[in-house]
Amino acid sequence: MILGLDVGGTKLAAGLVRADGSLIAHEMRPTIANGTAEALWEDVEDLIDTVLRSTDHDYDAVGIGCGGPMVWPNGRVSPVNIPAWRDYPLKEQMRQRFAGDRPIAIHNDAVALALAEHRWGAGRGTENMLGMVVSTGVGGGLILNGRRIDGHSGNAGHVGHIVAEHDGPVCNCGGRGCVERIARGPSIVAHAVELGWSGEQTGRAVAEGARAGDDAAVRAFARAGRAVGIAIASIAAALDLELVVIGGGIAQSGEVFFAPLLEAFDEYAGMAFVRQCQIIPAQLGYLAGISGAAAVVLDERERGAI
Numbered sequence: 001m002i003l004g005l006d007v008g009g010t011k012l013a014a015g016l017v018r019a020d021g022s023l024i025a026h027e028m029r030p031t032i033a034n035g036t037a038e039a040l041w042e043d044v045e046d047l048i049d050t051v052l053r054s055t056d057h058d059y060d061a062v063g064i065g066c067g068g069p070m071v072w073p074n075g076r077v078s079p080v081n082i083p084a085w086r087d088y089p090l091k092e093q094m095r096q097r098f099a100g101d102r103p104i105a106i107h108n109d110a111v112a113l114a115l116a117e118h119r120w121g122a123g124r125g126t127e128n129m130l131g132m133v134v135s136t137g138v139g140g141g142l143i144l145n146g147r148r149i150d151g152h153s154g155n156a157g158h159v160g161h162i163v164a165e166h167d168g169p170v171c172n173c174g175g176r177g178c179v180e181r182i183a184r185g186p187s188i189v190a191h192a193v194e195l196g197w198s199g200e201q202t203g204r205a206v207a208e209g210a211r212a213g214d215d216a217a218v219r220a221f222a223r224a225g226r227a228v229g230i231a232i233a234s235i236a237a238a239l240d241l242e243l244v245v246i247g248g249g250i251a252q253s254g255e256v257f258f259a260p261l262l263e264a265f266d267e268y269a270g271m272a273f274v275r276q277c278q279i280i281p282a283q284l285g286y287l288a289g290i291s292g293a294a295a296v297v298l299d300e301r302e303r304g305a306i
């Protein structure tokens with residue numbers, strides 16, 4: 001049994017996960033991204049205490065998925081979309097408070113999602129895949145030749161910061177024209193408002209508007225989907241992928257997001273080995289982050305790293 005913690009820009013989620021990926025107990029709450037570091041940590045503590053009080057099960061390892069970037073593997077995190085935490089020692093805090101002598105592992109939340117989808121979801125049986133999250137941020141995790149890719153500093157897969165519009169707006173990361181800057185939920189909402197959207201200012205509401213045919217909402221989703229499709233064409237050319245699995249709240253919007261994405265991919269992907277890459281929605285749903293945190297533990301254990 002693994003205690004899994006998922007820290008995203010929108011929500012915190014924690015639960016107990018069996019080694020087959022099934023959840024025994026779980027809890028969620030919003031991420032207060034602009035408060036103090038201490039207040040956010042107290043929310044994490046309270047969330048996990050609530051999970052542990054709800055079940056008689058114990059756990060024998062702790063896994064964490066958290067928005068990037070981070071110093072890895074020591075787990076000092078600076079999530080782009082959580083200003084409250086800069087160089088925050090999340091893994092050490094979790095070790096002291098919840099892990100004790102148990103093994104503990106941390107990775108980027110999108111890497112965690114990629115591992116979970118590879119092990120239990122839409123990526124089963126593939127050797128070369130990108131797991132992507134399109135939500136408050138845009139992230140990714142890579143599995144190539146059957147292995148998780150960490151890169152030089154453990155931050156490989158930050159596909160949200162691939163440039164999709166070379167003269168585009170400045171991104172929270174300090175770059176410009178990044179796919180995240182264009183396709184993240186808050187950017188879709190802001191763009192829809194610029195185009196005349198007058199409904200509720202949430203990604204979910206704009207997605208509903210787009211599905212109902214509202215012109216501003218349709219165009220806002222089309223711009224986001226297009227940026228992601230262009231980015232995937234570049235990534236697939238660099239990495240020779242079989243599969244891209246996309247999860248996260250925005251990806252759950254359906255055709256209004258996927259249709260312009262696939263159209264842009266078709267336009268920008270040229271070579272046959274790039275064009276054969278399949279792009280499909282994630283299977284594991286809104287709790288994938290928790291099972292992803294557990295998948296990080298299992299992956300690290302199989303490597304002998306913990």
Ligand SMILES: [Zn+2]
Nearest residue numbers: 161171173178
């Ligand atoms: Zn960026």
